[in-house]
Amino acid sequence: MANIAFIGLGNMGGPMAANLVKAGHKVQGFDLVQASKDAAKADGVSIAASAADAVKNAEIVVTMLPAGKHVLSVWTELVPLVGKNTLMIDCSTIDVESARHAHAHAKEHNLPSVDAPVSGGTVGAKNATLTFMAGGDAKAFADAKPILENMGKKIVHCGEAGAGQAAKICNNMILAISMIGVSEAFALGEKLGLSHQALFDVASTSSGQCWSLTTYCPVPGPVPTSPANNDYKPGFAAALMLKDLRLSQEAAKSAGAATPLGAHAESIYDAFEKAGHGGVDFSGIIKHVRHLAK
Numbered sequence: 001m002a003n004i005a006f007i008g009l010g011n012m013g014g015p016m017a018a019n020l021v022k023a024g025h026k027v028q029g030f031d032l033v034q035a036s037k038d039a040a041k042a043d044g045v046s047i048a049a050s051a052a053d054a055v056k057n058a059e060i061v062v063t064m065l066p067a068g069k070h071v072l073s074v075w076t077e078l079v080p081l082v083g084k085n086t087l088m089i090d091c092s093t094i095d096v097e098s099a100r101h102a103h104a105h106a107k108e109h110n111l112p113s114v115d116a117p118v119s120g121g122t123v124g125a126k127n128a129t130l131t132f133m134a135g136g137d138a139k140a141f142a143d144a145k146p147i148l149e150n151m152g153k154k155i156v157h158c159g160e161a162g163a164g165q166a167a168k169i170c171n172n173m174i175l176a177i178s179m180i181g182v183s184e185a186f187a188l189g190e191k192l193g194l195s196h197q198a199l200f201d202v203a204s205t206s207s208g209q210c211w212s213l214t215t216y217c218p219v220p221g222p223v224p225t226s227p228a229n230n231d232y233k234p235g236f237a238a239a240l241m242l243k244d245l246r247l248s249q250e251a252a253k254s255a256g257a258a259t260p261l262g263a264h265a266e267s268i269y270d271a272f273e274k275a276g277h278g279g280v281d282f283s284g285i286i287k288h289v290r291h292l293a294k
């Protein structure tokens with residue numbers, strides 16, 4: 001069992017740290033928000049006075065923070081402080097450039113490092129069923145894998161530094177585009193007098209089949225567990241989807257890739273958020289799509 005420092009005990013990090021405790025590790029945590037620290041403490045995480053205190057004696061440091069600037073600032077502070085060979089793992093969703101900078105920073109201090117963003121949301125974080133997509137060299141990945149397995153059920157090595165973040169934003173760009181596509185199909189079906197169930201029964205067993213339809217159906221009824229049946233409570237909030245789309249578009253720009261539908265999806269989610277719906281599940285975009293016709 002390992003000494004693990006966990007920095008960022010929010011909606012995702014809190015339950016992830018709790019699962020490391022459950023697996024038998026000694027976890028020292030830190031967050032800026034008192035309520036997050038209190039909740040983690042109740043789950044068996046020892047709360048340190050600062051991030052620097054949390055990493056004393058740590059063999060592994062995990063960060064789960066909002067964005068690239070937070071990860072770079074925390075890693076810049078901690079990397080020079082930690083012991084030799086301490087494994088640095090960042091599970092936040094951040095831009096590929098910042099992830100590569102964080103890796104480079106660790107490398108300057110001869111520390112192994114992995115970017116390992118997740119898919120699966122707060123439910124996956126709580127139930128230890130997250131998917132991790134990891135970037136880093138083979139040895140660092142091999143060392144990180146058993147730790148990630150305590151918090152998730154599928155761990156994929158995507159390639160070198162930053163490859164985990166690249167896979168994450170590509171996946172979520174597909175998801176945003178497919179959710180808008182499914183929403184447009186239901187909105188058109190409604191205008192054509194087609195019932196939701198009839199369209200679902202056909203598309204879910206035809207070539208229109210996809211996760212946005214069969215697991216996260218944006219209309220109530222056909223998939224009882226989808227957020228549409230719960231007043232579009234997240235789930236995965238539209239604001240987080242917009243964040244990931246922005247990351248995909250930044251990456252597309254800097255890599256010189258053409259992603260016209262990704263760009264359009266970003267503008268659609270941007271309008272949805274500006275209309276005050278950032279806290280709605282991202283499948284609520286169907287309301288925006290319907291509204292466009294009026």
Ligand code: NAD
Nearest residue numbers: 008009010011012013031032033036065066092093121122
């Ligand atoms: P959150 O805002 O609930 O948690 C982030 C935590 O980081 C906060 O508690 C904040 O106080 C803390 N923090 C910020 N700066 C800090 C610092 N310098 N030192 C210590 N703590 C600091 O966010 P979340 O929902 O837990 O998401 C975390 C990351 O996971 C994000 O990058 C997000 O995009 C990604 N993610 C979230 C979900 C989801 O469904 N919530 C799903 C997949 C990925």
